[in-house]
Amino acid sequence: MPTPQTSCSLPKYLQDDGLTEECRDLITSLPTERGWVADHFFQYQGFWHHSRQLQGVLTCQNHFHAQDSDILLVTTPKSGTTxxxxxxxxxxxxxxYADDPQQHPLLTNNPHELVPFLELKLYVDNQVPDLTTLTSPRLFATHLPFVSLPTSVKDSACKLVYLCRNPKDTFVSLWHFTNKLRPAEKGTNSLEEVLDMFCRGVSLYGPFWDHVLGYWKASMELPEKVMFLKYEEMKEQPKVQVSRLAEFMGCPFSPEEEKEGVVDGILKLCSFDSLSNLEVNKSGKMSSGEEYKAFFRRGEVGDSVNLLTDEMTKRLDEITDEKLHGSALKF
Structure with missing residues (x-):
C-alpha cells in the first residue's frame, strides 16, 4: 500500500502532511492507481482523488452545512470552471459595481479566490472555516460527484449549477494542465498513457462519464434544484445561456438591463481574453502554489483535434456513446 507524500520540497498541493488519522486509515483500504500529478490516486465512493484532496472531501462531508439560499457551481476539472x-x-x-466598474473585484482577483472550492480551499487540510460571516446567498464551487455531496446539500433547497464539456476537449485540457503542475523532476506524462487512464476512468474526480451522468440524472429528476449546462452551448449562445443562468440563480436581468447591454458587459469582463490578460492572472499564485496562469490556456471548442489521433478520437467517441447510451445526453 503506497504511503502519502510528505516531502516539504513538494508544492503544497502535493503535500500530505496534514492528513488526519481517519483519512490515513481510510486510504489503506481504498483501491489505488498511479496519479497524474501526485504519486497516487485513491478511489473513494467510486471516484478518484489524491490524498490531500480526499482529506478535504471528508472534512467537507462532515462539516459543511448548506443553506437553502446557497448556490454551488459544479464541474469536472477543466470543463470551464474558471x-x-x-x-x-x-x-x-x-x-x-455598476457605478464604478474599475473597482470590480474580477480585475484584481482570480475567480478561484472569489468563488472558493469547498474541498480544495475551504475544507482542505482538515480545516473547518467559519462561514457565518458570509452574506446570503452564498456562492461556492466544487468538483465533487453527486454521490459525494454533503448530506446537507442534498437535503436543503440550495441550487446546483453543473457545467460539463465534451470529453475529448476536457481530456486534452486536463493533460496540458496536469503537466504544468507536475514537478520538473517527474517529467511530462505521455499523452498515450494518460489517455488510457482517462478511458478507464482513472483521472481526477473521474470517471468523467459517471460524474457527468450523476448530475444529468439529477437535473432530470430535480430541475428546480440542478441546472445542467454545456460548455459548447455557453460558447455558442453566451447571452442566451447567461440569461438562463441568471434566471435559475434568482437574479434575472430586467428589461432595462437587457436594453443597456448589461449581459454584454458581463460577458466581456469574463471573456478568456479579458481574464487571461489581467496582471493578477499572469503573475499571481494560489496559496497552495498553483500559478493562476495555469488555468488559462486556450478555452476553445474542438481544440482536441490538434492533438488527438483519429484512433484516439474514435476510442473516446465509442466510450462516450457506450456510457451515455439511453440517457438522452449528447455531446
Whole structure:
C-alpha cells in the first residue's frame, strides 16, 4: 500500500502532511492507481482523488452545512470552471459595481479566490472555516460527484449549477494542465498513457462519464434544484445561456438591463481574453502554489483535434456513446 507524500520540497498541493488519522486509515483500504500529478490516486465512493484532496472531501462531508439560499457551481476539472466562476460572481454582484466598474473585484482577483472550492480551499487540510460571516446567498464551487455531496446539500433547497464539456476537449485540457503542475523532476506524462487512464476512468474526480451522468440524472429528476449546462452551448449562445443562468440563480436581468447591454458587459469582463490578460492572472499564485496562469490556456471548442489521433478520437467517441447510451445526453 503506497504511503502519502510528505516531502516539504513538494508544492503544497502535493503535500500530505496534514492528513488526519481517519483519512490515513481510510486510504489503506481504498483501491489505488498511479496519479497524474501526485504519486497516487485513491478511489473513494467510486471516484478518484489524491490524498490531500480526499482529506478535504471528508472534512467537507462532515462539516459543511448548506443553506437553502446557497448556490454551488459544479464541474469536472477543466470543463470551464474558471469561466463559470467569473460569470456567476459577476451576475451576483452586478449592482455593486455598476457605478464604478474599475473597482470590480474580477480585475484584481482570480475567480478561484472569489468563488472558493469547498474541498480544495475551504475544507482542505482538515480545516473547518467559519462561514457565518458570509452574506446570503452564498456562492461556492466544487468538483465533487453527486454521490459525494454533503448530506446537507442534498437535503436543503440550495441550487446546483453543473457545467460539463465534451470529453475529448476536457481530456486534452486536463493533460496540458496536469503537466504544468507536475514537478520538473517527474517529467511530462505521455499523452498515450494518460489517455488510457482517462478511458478507464482513472483521472481526477473521474470517471468523467459517471460524474457527468450523476448530475444529468439529477437535473432530470430535480430541475428546480440542478441546472445542467454545456460548455459548447455557453460558447455558442453566451447571452442566451447567461440569461438562463441568471434566471435559475434568482437574479434575472430586467428589461432595462437587457436594453443597456448589461449581459454584454458581463460577458466581456469574463471573456478568456479579458481574464487571461489581467496582471493578477499572469503573475499571481494560489496559496497552495498553483500559478493562476495555469488555468488559462486556450478555452476553445474542438481544440482536441490538434492533438488527438483519429484512433484516439474514435476510442473516446465509442466510450462516450457506450456510457451515455439511453440517457438522452449528447455531446
Amino acid at each position: 469561466w463559470l466562476k467569473a460569470i456567476t460572481f459577476a451576475l451576483f454582484n452586478r449592482w455593486l
